[in-house]
Amino acid sequence: MSKLLSRRDRQEEIRKGLEGMIKEIEGEDLRVVTFMEYTEPSPPVKPKIIKFSNVLPLLRRLAEMGRVEKGVAKVMFYSPSTGRSRGLTPTMMAGFQYLAPGARTEPHSHNMASIYIVVKGEGSSIIGGEVFSWSEGDVFVVPANIEHSHMNEGQEEAILFDVTDSGLLENMGILEFRQEMSEVKK
Numbered sequence: 001m002s003k004l005l006s007r008r009d010r011q012e013e014i015r016k017g018l019e020g021m022i023k024e025i026e027g028e029d030l031r032v033v034t035f036m037e038y039t040e041p042s043p044p045v046k047p048k049i050i051k052f053s054n055v056l057p058l059l060r061r062l063a064e065m066g067r068v069e070k071g072v073a074k075v076m077f078y079s080p081s082t083g084r085s086r087g088l089t090p091t092m093m094a095g096f097q098y099l100a101p102g103a104r105t106e107p108h109s110h111n112m113a114s115i116y117i118v119v120k121g122e123g124s125s126i127i128g129g130e131v132f133s134w135s136e137g138d139v140f141v142v143p144a145n146i147e148h149s150h151m152n153e154g155q156e157e158a159i160l161f162d163v164t165d166s167g168l169l170e171n172m173g174i175l176e177f178r179q180e181m182s183e184v185k186k
């Protein structure tokens with residue numbers, strides 16, 4: 001038999017009278033804990049459904065506002081139990097990307113990998129210098145650390161849905177994004 005221990009922070013109580021000694025050890029990015037605080041598992045992620053009909057108006061509005069990139073919007077989802085924006089599950093993040101006709105995302109890369117499905121419209125993605133044309137229902141893969149950008153070459157809005165392993169990388173503290181400066185090879 002065992003009992004799961006719940007976390008209780010006793011640092012203030014235990015540190016009383018020891019501050020001077022402890023401050024000798026601590027630095028800008030270093031703290032001392034004076035006993036092992038038990039960690040607790042995160043609450044489980046709950047099953048859920050995200051209604052596209054509710055997401056679409058938000059995507060359109062964000063693209064119109066163009067605060068990040070003109071004609072482009074991205075809406076991602078996370079479960080608060082995984083930590084702020086860490087994933088829809090502890091390992092995976094998912095989201096919709098919107099591209100107005102003629103819109104194109106800035107070339108960039110990241111160490112998460114992504115699998116995309118085309119929900120609506122048509123266009124192409126340049127992935128590692130290679131052009132991949134897509135239309136509704138197609139699936140394409142952007143491996144980790146490869147420069148990519150997406151563009152809508154159709155007359156109508158284009159919408160992609162992607163799942164990435166960014167939750168895993170962010171939870172490990174190693175998720176990174178890079179803006180690419182190189183010219184895109186056609």
Ligand SMILES: [Fe+2]
Nearest residue numbers: 108109110148
């Ligand atoms: Fe990306």
